[in-house]
Every structure is written in structure tokens, then in C-alpha cells.
Amino acid sequence: MFCMAHSSGFTGLMGHELFHRRFWLHKLVGTISMCKFFYGHFVMEHCAGHHINVGTLEDPATARRGESYYKFLFRSSLSGIKDAFNREVERAERWGHSGYGLYNKVIFLTACQTFWILLMIYFFGQRMILLHLIYILLPIALLEGANYVEHYGIERKKINKNYYESINHLHSWNTPHKVTNYLSFRLQRHSDHHVHSYRPYQTLRSYEVSPQLPFGYETC
Known part of the structure; x- marks a missing residue:
């Protein structure tokens, strides 16, 4: 269950x-x-x-x-x-x-x-x-x-x-970790998701200026 x-x-x-x-x-x-x-x-x-x-x-x-x-x-x-x-x-x-x-x-x-x-x-x-x-x-x-x-x-x-x-790439926590990004449909490229909410998950981008977490979302 x-x-x-x-x-x-x-x-x-x-x-x-x-x-x-x-x-x-x-x-x-x-x-x-x-x-x-x-x-x-x-x-x-x-x-x-x-x-x-x-x-x-x-x-x-x-x-x-x-x-x-x-x-x-x-x-x-x-x-x-x-x-x-x-x-x-x-x-x-x-x-x-x-x-x-x-x-x-x-x-x-x-x-x-x-x-x-x-x-x-x-x-x-x-x-x-x-x-x-x-x-x-x-x-x-x-x-x-x-x-x-x-x-x-x-x-x-x-x-x-x-x-x-305006909402920009500084307003979400991100993480570049590959495994958790694959598991979460790249939700961890979250800044780009908020700036471009209709952008498909596979084309979301990562930006160095965005706040970065030391671990993936699941670990945090």
C-alpha cells in the first residue's frame, strides 16, 4: 500500500x-x-x-x-x-x-x-x-x-x-543532480519552469545564477 x-x-x-x-x-x-x-x-x-x-x-x-x-x-x-x-x-x-x-x-x-x-x-x-x-x-x-x-x-x-x-531565475531553488532530475521530470530546474511554465520538462534549462541546493529535492 x-x-x-x-x-x-x-x-x-x-x-x-x-x-x-x-x-x-x-x-x-x-x-x-x-x-x-x-x-x-x-x-x-x-x-x-x-x-x-x-x-x-x-x-x-x-x-x-x-x-x-x-x-x-x-x-x-x-x-x-x-x-x-x-x-x-x-x-x-x-x-x-x-x-x-x-x-x-x-x-x-x-x-x-x-x-x-x-x-x-x-x-x-x-x-x-x-x-x-x-x-x-x-x-x-x-x-x-x-x-x-x-x-x-x-x-x-x-x-x-x-x-x-517579475518572476525570474532567482526565485526558485534548483539542483543539477542527474538521478533526481530524471526521477522528478526535471522539476529541479525549477526556476526555468516558473519563467517558462509551458516549456516541456525535457527542454528545461539550468542557470548558474539560480539558487542551488547541495542535494536533490528527494534528499532535502
């Missing part, structure tokens, strides 16, 4: 790569991969929140300097859900729909995820609740662990009351 949950974490890495693509089918498969461990909201929060607010206090997925992983895990996961939900309410109402109906993607994906769990309970019994809970929690811990390392303690300069400096 733990091996399956850990492999689901790697599925999340693939999902992250896919939902960043422009083609709708890639986005769909990437979203489904996140829904497997009840984290479908992450797609909206990551693209419309994290990639805009990274390195600021408005981004729950940026770890503050001195913040422990466990405190970050609690704050990032809960605030990510809240921010994604509120953003979807605004989007739905902007298009003339109820912000609290299925046009809200967070509500829609939560309904789909809940239906999936109920379906498993129906076929395999209530023992699936505990097993699936393990399957859900471990990938989330791994995913948020990556978030913790990627931007720990990094802050973008505030230019004025309303604007921060």
Missing part, C-alpha cells in the same frame, strides 16, 4: 507536467492524476495562484524562512484549497453562473473524487476507507514536501503597494 501511495506521488509529478500543457487532453489527464489522491483543486491553485504569487505572502505554497515542514504542510494544503475555491467562485460568477455549483471546478472535482471513493467502498467494503486515506495522505505529503523545498525562504521584492518584481 505504501509503495502504491509513493508511486502515486510520482504520478503527481507526471500530472504536474501534463496540466501545464496547452492541449486539453493533456490537461485532462494531468487533472485526473491529481484527483487520484483527492487533490484536484491543486491544478487551479497551482496555475492561477502559485505561478502568479510565488515568493510573496499571497502564495501559500511558498515556505517562509524558519517555517517547519509540518507547519508549512498544514498551512499550504488548507490555504491552497481555500484560495482555489474562492478563485473559482469569482470565475464562475464572472461568467454568470453560481459560484457554489458544479461550474465551480473545485466543487465539481470534489464531487467526482467523492463519487470515486464511494464507488470503491461499494465494491470493496468499508476497509477501503483507511487504505485510501493512506493512499491519499502520503502523495500529498510528498507533493507539499516538494513545494516546501522549491521556494523555501525566497521572497520577491515589492516594487510598490500593488506590484512585485
Whole structure:
């Protein structure tokens, strides 16, 4: 079970790569991969929140300097859900729909995820609740662990009351280690991913000016 949950974490890495693509089918498969461990909201929060607010206090997925992983895990996961939900309410109402109906993607994906769990309970019994809970929690811990390392303690300069400096190659931690880069679909070339979010993982570049970690993400 733990091996399956850990492999689901790697599925999340693939999902992250896919939902960043422009083609709708890639986005769909990437979203489904996140829904497997009840984290479908992450797609909206990551693209419309994290990639805009990274390195600021408005981004729950940026770890503050001195913040422990466990405190970050609690704050990032809960605030990510809240921010994604509120953003979807605004989007739905902007298009003339109820912000609290299925046009809200967070509500829609939560309904789909809940239906999936109920379906498993129906076929395999209530023992699936505990097993699936393990399957859900471990990938989330791994995913948020990556978030913790990627931007720990990094802050973008505030230019004025309303604007921060543009995102550049100084705003993410990177590492050139080959093995962990292969395992993580070059997620560790993270600065380039944020500057060019649609760039496929195999063409992401490494820059000497970017902050460098002494070890790979998995080790850190």
C-alpha cells in the first residue's frame, strides 16, 4: 500500500507536467492524476495562484524562512484549497453562473473524487476507507514536501503597494543532480519552469545564477 501511495506521488509529478500543457487532453489527464489522491483543486491553485504569487505572502505554497515542514504542510494544503475555491467562485460568477455549483471546478472535482471513493467502498467494503486515506495522505505529503523545498525562504521584492518584481531565475531553488532530475521530470530546474511554465520538462534549462541546493529535492 505504501509503495502504491509513493508511486502515486510520482504520478503527481507526471500530472504536474501534463496540466501545464496547452492541449486539453493533456490537461485532462494531468487533472485526473491529481484527483487520484483527492487533490484536484491543486491544478487551479497551482496555475492561477502559485505561478502568479510565488515568493510573496499571497502564495501559500511558498515556505517562509524558519517555517517547519509540518507547519508549512498544514498551512499550504488548507490555504491552497481555500484560495482555489474562492478563485473559482469569482470565475464562475464572472461568467454568470453560481459560484457554489458544479461550474465551480473545485466543487465539481470534489464531487467526482467523492463519487470515486464511494464507488470503491461499494465494491470493496468499508476497509477501503483507511487504505485510501493512506493512499491519499502520503502523495500529498510528498507533493507539499516538494513545494516546501522549491521556494523555501525566497521572497520577491515589492516594487510598490500593488506590484512585485517579475518572476525570474532567482526565485526558485534548483539542483543539477542527474538521478533526481530524471526521477522528478526535471522539476529541479525549477526556476526555468516558473519563467517558462509551458516549456516541456525535457527542454528545461539550468542557470548558474539560480539558487542551488547541495542535494536533490528527494534528499532535502
